[in-house]
Amino acid sequence: EQRDGDQPEFLQAVREVFETLEPVIAKHPEYEKAGVLERIVEPERVVKFRVAWTDDEGKVQVNRGYRVQFNSAIGPYKGGLRFHPTVNEGVIKFLGFEQILKNSLTTLPMGGGKGGSDFNPKGKSDAEVMRFCQAFMTELCRHIGQFTDVPAGDINVGGREIGYLFGQYKRIRDEYSGVLTGKGLEFGGSLARTEATGYGVCYYTQEALRVLKNDSFEGKTVVISGSGNVAIYAAQKAEQLGAKVVTVSDSNGYVYDPEGIKVDVVKQIKEVERGRIKEYAERVPSAEYHEGCSGVWTVPCDIALPCATQNEINEESAKALVANGCKVVVEGANMPSTPEAIAVYQQNGLLYGPAKAANAGGVAVSGLEMSQNSYRLSWTFEEVDAKLKNIMETIVAESLKAAKEYGHEGDLMLGANAAGFVKVANAMVAQGIL
Numbered sequence: 001e002q003r004d005g006d007q008p009e010f011l012q013a014v015r016e017v018f019e020t021l022e023p024v025i026a027k028h029p030e031y032e033k034a035g036v037l038e039r040i041v042e043p044e045r046v047v048k049f050r051v052a053w054t055d056d057e058g059k060v061q062v063n064r065g066y067r068v069q070f071n072s073a074i075g076p077y078k079g080g081l082r083f084h085p086t087v088n089e090g091v092i093k094f095l096g097f098e099q100i101l102k103n104s105l106t107t108l109p110m111g112g113g114k115g116g117s118d119f120n121p122k123g124k125s126d127a128e129v130m131r132f133c134q135a136f137m138t139e140l141c142r143h144i145g146q147f148t149d150v151p152a153g154d155i156n157v158g159g160r161e162i163g164y165l166f167g168q169y170k171r172i173r174d175e176y177s178g179v180l181t182g183k184g185l186e187f188g189g190s191l192a193r194t195e196a197t198g199y200g201v202c203y204y205t206q207e208a209l210r211v212l213k214n215d216s217f218e219g220k221t222v223v224i225s226g227s228g229n230v231a232i233y234a235a236q237k238a239e240q241l242g243a244k245v246v247t248v249s250d251s252n253g254y255v256y257d258p259e260g261i262k263v264d265v266v267k268q269i270k271e272v273e274r275g276r277i278k279e280y281a282e283r284v285p286s287a288e289y290h291e292g293c294s295g296v297w298t299v300p301c302d303i304a305l306p307c308a309t310q311n312e313i314n315e316e317s318a319k320a321l322v323a324n325g326c327k328v329v330v331e332g333a334n335m336p337s338t339p340e341a342i343a344v345y346q347q348n349g350l351l352y353g354p355a356k357a358a359n360a361g362g363v364a365v366s367g368l369e370m371s372q373n374s375y376r377l378s379w380t381f382e383e384v385d386a387k388l389k390n391i392m393e394t395i396v397a398e399s400l401k402a403a404k405e406y407g408h409e410g411d412l413m414l415g416a417n418a419a420g421f422v423k424v425a426n427a428m429v430a431q432g433i434l
């Protein structure tokens with residue numbers, strides 16, 4: 001805590017995990033002897049670099065780039081790149097730390113990493129985004145590779161950015177390999193990668209509801225925050241599973257559509273026009289727009305799926321959700337609930353699905369993209385989607401198994417942390433003190 005006192009998000013993520021690991025450590029003295037906890041919170045490597053690029057006016061702009069190579073005990077570093085003005089070393093470390101346990105839960109051989117920049121793509125032209133991505137990759141390419149570290153997308157890093165990054169890697173290294181995931185379908189991308197995180201959140205929710213409550217999405221009212229990659233496909237799948245999604249949001253405000261969000265309209269605004277969610281209410285007569293993104297948690301619902309960003313649900317928002325009848329919170333975004341919000345869910349007996357388990361579908365399909373690249377073939381949408389569904393159901397089962405083993409039956413948070421951790425810890429012990 002002393003060493004990383006200026007990194008509040010990282011400390012929050014570590015504290016949450018360590019509190020739930022007490023019964024695991026008590027049962028495994030070998031972890032303590034091998035210093036696993038002390039070692040797992042220290043990244044194997046942090047790369048921090050200058051990204052200089054030229055804007056459309058010819059002015060030089062300078063941003064900061066990061067890649068945190070956190071843990072390679074069970075596979076090459078794997079995790080997304082985030083481009084957002086709030087990015088700093090502590091934010092990337094929190095995301096990288098979560099990624100270690102998340103990747104372990106997917107059952108695939110991937111270590112934990114994360115990266116990004118404080119670059120703000122909002123309002124930038126395509127040419128500016130391209131020049132930024134090329135400058136970013138010019139440095140990053142020395143540190144990554146298909147067998148060492150395989151980045152992907154995250155906030156503000158989608159198909160366009162991955163394309164520019166891949167092109168620059170190929171140009172400098174003269175190598176055509178699966179060094180990034182989330183690639184275009186024409187150059188090594190996997191079908192269902194775009195949908196994977198959002199669909200995975202819903203497969204996880206559906207399975208947890210079935211096992212723990214003998215229930216499903218059918219007939220439920222769902223509140224979703226965000227309107228990016230995760231939110232759009234969570235909304236689409238929840239609707240396919242029989243629910244009515246009544247909200248989506250961005251950092252300015254939220255739309256409420258009592259007739260059910262029309263996902264095609266959201267996709268047109270966000271994916272094609274790169275516009276603001278306010279425009280939804282201008283096009284769909286049944287919808288209302290409200291300024292302020294946290295108001296979305298005051299909308300009555302059965303199920304809430306936060307899919308925007310960290311700490312978007314605080315204690316007050318959690319209490320509003322409970323007061324309005326919400327019984328289920330499953331996290332699409334990383335660490336969207338503050339510790340106080342999680343306490344509210346637990347005190348009120350909500351079904352709570354933590355991010356590192358519920359949103360693991362994205363990185364799982366990234367792992368499947370790596371497999372397809374290695375085989376030099378591509379699977380059909382149905383094949384990838386079936387594997388994704390199976391992985392999400394396995395994550396629910398493994399989490400519940402671990403929760404039971406460590407004396408907290410039904411606790412999906414403790415179960416996810418324990419199941420993810422044990423595999424990494426065993427590998428760290430087996431590989432010696434590094």
Ligand code: NDP
Binds near residue numbers: 156197229249
């Ligand atoms: P996108 O960039 O596609 O969308 C992000 C959405 O969240 C936008 O609607 C954005 O609104 C909103 N948002 C971002 N920052 C804030 C903020 N500070 N306050 C309020 N709203 C905000 O990103 P993704 O959908 O890919 O990512 C969303 C979350 O899911 C993140 O936590 C990410 O780490 C997590 N995640 C993503 C995965 C993936 O495969 N993409 C995999 C696993 C987790 P605005 O346009 O106004 O910024």
